[in-house]
Amino acid sequence: MPAYPLMFTFRDAVSGNGFLAGITLSGRALMIPEEDQKWWIYGVRPGAIAETGETPQEAYLRFRNTYKNVLFDIASESADYEAFKAEVERFYSQPDGEEELCWTLAVETLRSGSLVPEPPFESLPKEPPENRPSSIAVMRLDIAQRFTASDNVPDTYAVASVA
DSSP states (O other), X not given: OOOEEEEEEEEEEEEETTEEEEEEEEEEEEEEEOTTSOEEEEEEESOSOEEEESSHHHHHHHHHHHHHHHXXXXXXXXXXXXXXXXXXXXXXXXXXHHHHHHHHHHHHHHHHTXXXXXXXXXXXXXXXXXXXXXXXXXXXXXXXXXXOGGGOOOOEEEEEOOO
């Protein structure tokens, strides 16, 4: 079965107990059609999320919402910003080792030409993973800061490609 290594960037503003935080995640996931005729997306970084859908798009949207709900849960359980930041960073720093290996193998399969992306993956942007490292940034937003429109970051996603 084909496995598509995805890279994505999400930016969220999350209200917590006495704080407002901005989280920017550049992550990794693996999208796979399973025998149950559904598409599954498995988080690699962060590794604690998996979702399913009838289509790749539905699975991706559910994955996105599940990630956001994890942030909301962390915020509701955190006494303050420092506890929230520490827990979000801990959550991110626990990759799924098995899925990380599968993700790397999927990148190598794409690079070798053994897998030619099919719809809808053939029309997604392609980027070398080396140019888009995974990372997380948690910033406090409610302290006097100047905000500008250039602070906005749209959700993005791409399929890993040749370097």
